[in-house]
Amino acid sequence: MKDKKQKLIEAAIAIFTEKGLEQTKISDIVKHAGVAQGTFYLYFPSKLAIMPAIAEEVVKEILAVAKKEVNSRAAFTEQLNQLVEVSFTLTNRYSEVIALTYAGLASSDYLTEWETIYEPYYEFVAAILEEAIQKKEMDVTLNPKQMARLIIGLTESAAEQLYLYDTKPSQQLIEEQQQATAEFIKRALRITI
């Protein structure tokens, strides 16, 4: 059943997140998934071959959360605040897996799949910007897709810096960094509202 494949992907995400790429043994994953060692190789030809599946799963979850937390009817400035906030939360939760997955894809021949997998998230942000442009709530001359990529990169790196050395930063510190990032973006987009 697809049940076991799904269990393996979820177990792999959990263990990779906890232990990193090298330290994760197939035996850990299968134990966590509650299946036999050989079963892993029924669904994935090698340790690295599970990476694309993980990436898809993670981006799916990211998108789901983002769509849920960003209010499509809120004002643009509010949407940007929500976007930054959700991005911080997601980066905190997933940045390790994402880095890992990317590294895993890079050491294999699957790297080309990365763009395809991450694309929907870029699209989601680009769509928000497009709406803002139509409503003239930001600099209409800017390229929404290009801006989406810069915004996502900026937000992720800001979040990584925050959580880098301080596993549990204070709520105040988090909000400060989020606000600084949101304001940075708003100025860069010449937001009008």
Added chain:
Amino acid sequence: MKDKKQKLIEAAIAIFTEKGLEQTKISDIVKHAGVAQGTFYLYFPSKLAIMPAIAEEVVKEILAVAKKEVNSRAAFTEQLNQLVEVSFTLTNRYSEVIALTYAGLASSDYLTEWETIYEPYYEFVAAILEEAIQKKEMDVTLNPKQMARLIIGLTESAAEQLYLYDTKPSQQLIEEQQQATAEFIKRALRITI
């Protein structure tokens, strides 16, 4: 002699860049450095222990290039262009080692050293912004150090996206991406000149 230690660090950077963390064997490094297997352990207690040394070396090189390429007497807007350009070049050359080193530090107990190591680069950019603030060439209410971190994160992620799937992107594409990034920053800083 320090000669062999330095050779080992340089060999490690070369091999790590080429093969990644997992695929790099001590035997590769010592072969490339032209020393015996055991010699590695005279200078570094373990495979991971060389990571801080690599990080230092890389940041030293990055700083040297940045200081050389960013004209301290040029106009602020010009300095930002140069900063973005040099950051793209450096990211292209070093992003893999940086990621690796960071991963390597993360899987050891050396991670706390990372902040110290990268700090001089943040300082360098912050200093440029401070000068611009004093000259009122940008929004004076912004925090230079905070902005420096955002700018560096943004630029690196923009460069990574550029080189991600296209090992050799066209000069035009590079310049476009650099310009978009620089303009993004300038708007975010409310640059006046």
Added chain:
Amino acid sequence: MKDKKQKLIEAAIAIFTEKGLEQTKISDIVKHAGVAQGTFYLYFPSKLAIMPAIAEEVVKEILAVAKKEVNSRAAFTEQLNQLVEVSFTLTNRYSEVIALTYAGLASSDYLTEWETIYEPYYEFVAAILEEAIQKKEMDVTLNPKQMARLIIGLTESAAEQLYLYDTKPSQQLIEEQQQATAEFIKRALRITI
């Protein structure tokens, strides 16, 4: 049905010949036979248990070819030529499977069956010699069964040497080796005709 068992035996012969004992997987055999993995174990309790069946099949084919190619009404000297020729052909086609089967039987408890299986072929050759003895066309003091075994061993080893390094030896080389072997036998039997 016996159909599937037969298909499994034929598939096993094909795959064993192509890949050898170690490299042959049950999964290869069942795929080639067009049956499910578990079906193998309906007919054979283990991987090695198919060996006697293979041996029987091969000897059956060998006997069939030998009886067809050796003219029972030809002169003895001619029969020996035909015997050598057919033995070369058969060795070329089956020597690998025979070696394999023998090795397979040896690593199991089935080795005692080998004698029984190969016996009919010895009998066939012995019968030819017996007739020659009755007709006084060879040294009548020789033991036909003993001679049969020596002749078969000699011919097979001569053929193996021929095909060992040269998958496709020239027709001339084949005929030379066959003739040398036949003459060797004829002298050893003191053939008179």
Added chain:
Amino acid sequence: MKDKKQKLIEAAIAIFTEKGLEQTKISDIVKHAGVAQGTFYLYFPSKLAIMPAIAEEVVKEILAVAKKEVNSRAAFTEQLNQLVEVSFTLTNRYSEVIALTYAGLASSDYLTEWETIYEPYYEFVAAILEEAIQKKEMDVTLNPKQMARLIIGLTESAAEQLYLYDTKPSQQLIEEQQQATAEFIKRALRITI
């Protein structure tokens, strides 16, 4: 030191003889040789790579025994008796290793080395025949090298048949089979003395 390599070869011969190709684990060999697991791979890149070394060792031993047991000053007929006897002894002791080695070489890319390795033994027998030819003690029209190959093949197969099902055949049976084989050869060579 070459010491460990030699120990590994001798251990491999012992274990392969005892257990066969598949059943022999590297761990058995190194345990028997008294070295660490990794040491095997210091001298041989893979399990199969030790096969040529084994083959050389075995042929070296075979040649040594054969040269010792066949009296170079005895009459030709006596030499042939000795040759058959020694071949029986050697086949009994080494036929399994030889078969194994051959199989091992066959599953790798080393098979072409086989001819080179076995050649000295053919040469040894051919030299005996050449002397007999010069002394006109056998049919002078026969090709010594060709005859050598046939004789060796014949003798080995006769010995294998003897030891095949009866690990310890009676001395009488052994002598009968040896004599039958020697006589077969003598007739085939038209020996005159």
Added chain:
DNA sequence: CATGAATGAGCTTTCATTCAT
């Protein structure tokens, strides 16, 4: 009879680390 997903013991191979020289 037939299936094929699932199992898990066991193998080869790798490679960071050690230590006698």
Added chain:
DNA sequence: AATGAATGAAAGCTCATTCAT
């Protein structure tokens, strides 16, 4: 300080065999 042969633990992967359907 330098060497490099030796170590041995550890991990990815294979595949004969089983069994619920």
